[in-house]
Amino acid sequence: MFIVYDLIFLILTIFNLPLYLLRGKFHNGFSRRLGFLPDNLNLERPIWVHAVSVGEAVAIKGLVAGLRETYPQKKIVISTVTSTGNKIANTLAKEGDFLTYLPLDFSFIVGGVLKRIKPCMFIIAETEIWPNLISCLYRQNIPIITVNGRISDGSYKGYRAIKFFIRPILRKVTQFCVQTDTDFMRLRDLGVDKDRVLVTGNVKFDINPENVLPEFALSYRQKLWLTAEDKLLVCGSTHPKEEEIIFEAYKKLLVVLPKFKLLIAPRHPERSRDIGNLASRCGFMPIFISSVPKACPTCVNRPVFILDVIGELFNYYSAADIVFIGGSLVKKGGHNILEPASIKKPVIFGPHMFNFRQISKLFLRNNAAIMVYNSKGLTGKIKEILKSDAMAKELVDRAYDLIKKNRGATQKNIQAISKTNLN
Numbered sequence: 001m002f003i004v005y006d007l008i009f010l011i012l013t014i015f016n017l018p019l020y021l022l023r024g025k026f027h028n029g030f031s032r033r034l035g036f037l038p039d040n041l042n043l044e045r046p047i048w049v050h051a052v053s054v055g056e057a058v059a060i061k062g063l064v065a066g067l068r069e070t071y072p073q074k075k076i077v078i079s080t081v082t083s084t085g086n087k088i089a090n091t092l093a094k095e096g097d098f099l100t101y102l103p104l105d106f107s108f109i110v111g112g113v114l115k116r117i118k119p120c121m122f123i124i125a126e127t128e129i130w131p132n133l134i135s136c137l138y139r140q141n142i143p144i145i146t147v148n149g150r151i152s153d154g155s156y157k158g159y160r161a162i163k164f165f166i167r168p169i170l171r172k173v174t175q176f177c178v179q180t181d182t183d184f185m186r187l188r189d190l191g192v193d194k195d196r197v198l199v200t201g202n203v204k205f206d207i208n209p210e211n212v213l214p215e216f217a218l219s220y221r222q223k224l225w226l227t228a229e230d231k232l233l234v235c236g237s238t239h240p241k242e243e244e245i246i247f248e249a250y251k252k253l254l255v256v257l258p259k260f261k262l263l264i265a266p267r268h269p270e271r272s273r274d275i276g277n278l279a280s281r282c283g284f285m286p287i288f289i290s291s292v293p294k295a296c297p298t299c300v301n302r303p304v305f306i307l308d309v310i311g312e313l314f315n316y317y318s319a320a321d322i323v324f325i326g327g328s329l330v331k332k333g334g335h336n337i338l339e340p341a342s343i344k345k346p347v348i349f350g351p352h353m354f355n356f357r358q359i360s361k362l363f364l365r366n367n368a369a370i371m372v373y374n375s376k377g378l379t380g381k382i383k384e385i386l387k388s389d390a391m392a393k394e395l396v397d398r399a400y401d402l403i404k405k406n407r408g409a410t411q412k413n414i415q416a417i418s419k420t421n422l423n
Contacts, residue, residue: 032101035109046075048119056125057088066414138172149178167191201409220319225297237267237335238326248375265307272308325349341399368399
């Protein structure tokens with residue numbers, strides 16, 4: 001069966017080559033995905049933690065810290081799929097650890113990589129199913145743990161369609177630590193034994209930002225030449241077609257709020273130039289964060305700041321007066337509400353939050369965030385928040401209370417991992 005899978009995977013890889021080229025997927029570390037590792041690799045049976053991209057890499061920060069405390073003698077391998085995730089993962093690695101990319105899921109590549117790294121345990125952040133990798137780990141008796149597991153609507157539908165194929169793969173996973181009861185039931189329906197599924201909550205609630213001092217936020221506001229009277233909307237992790245909606249709202253807001261400013265942080269920074277061109281066509285002046293020191297603040301009129309660097313979104317959240325969560329006015333499933341909420345910023349998002357369904361419902365049910373459906377709604381709610389300090393304070397206080405009440409998933413995951421016998 002896995003020979004057939006290899007063949008299908010090869011065909012899909014070849015078919016997607018143009019898309020890989022277009023999106024710049026062939027980065028400097030792509031050779032690692034082909035199985036080429038350093039010659040002098042000596043990791044002494046490390047713990048391997050995989051986080052596919054930026055969101056997962058940020059979420060595992062506490063988990064990695066907990067693993068270091070629980071297994072102080074162990075080195076840690078951290079892998080990602082995306083280069084942006086790799087940059088975040090780099091901040092988690094310490095001397096002796098190994099930062100890499102997940103090998104492409106061909107049996108001959110995966111087998112060679114596992115022989116070189118020789119992990120004692122493999123931990124997957126959220127739920128990625130790589131049949132050859134999981135099967136090879138299983139054959140070598142290496143425990144496989146999924147933390148912060150989630151079965152999205154789309155994945156569930158797809159897995160059910162190929163249940164005959166996916167069931168034996170899922171059963172090779174030693175332990176699933178999942179976010180919700182829904183995830184538990186979906187895995188059970190897909191054939192996973194109930195004693196291998198544990199509901200531990202969402203580790204993203206465990207975000208514990210260092211105290212964001214007013215001086216810290218002020219320094220980032222000053223980088224954008226903002227005064228005390230200026231109000232800043234930060235739109236985090238936006239997607240195509242979404243910026244047009246935001247620019248329409250911004251244009252209307254400037255009529256009544258001339259000191260209102262906008263920062264766009266695209267989910268994929270390589271889109272920054274396209275967003276800059278769109279901003280120009282809409283009558284705004286695009287200012288790229290990487291070029292701010294070179295720009296002339298007195299020459300800027302109707303600015304749109306564009307975050308074209310990695311790892312700075314949280315810092316600009318700290319400078320914001322209001323945060324909009326991207327990927328939610330278009331059908332991308334939304335992104336992390338908890339980062340801005342954890343530093344007490346009013347949060348607005350659109351109706352398409354299916355990647356964070358439970359969290360977004362929890363926030364709406366407790367009046368801790370605001371949902372809008374279009375540019376008109378976004379314009380109106382921003383006006384309301386800016387006109388009422390009391391409304392803004394109630395929103396952020398309720399959101400912060402929710403975060404505090406739902407913390408603890410990371411420690412539960414560590415406890416579950418510690419019960420696993422290392423190979």
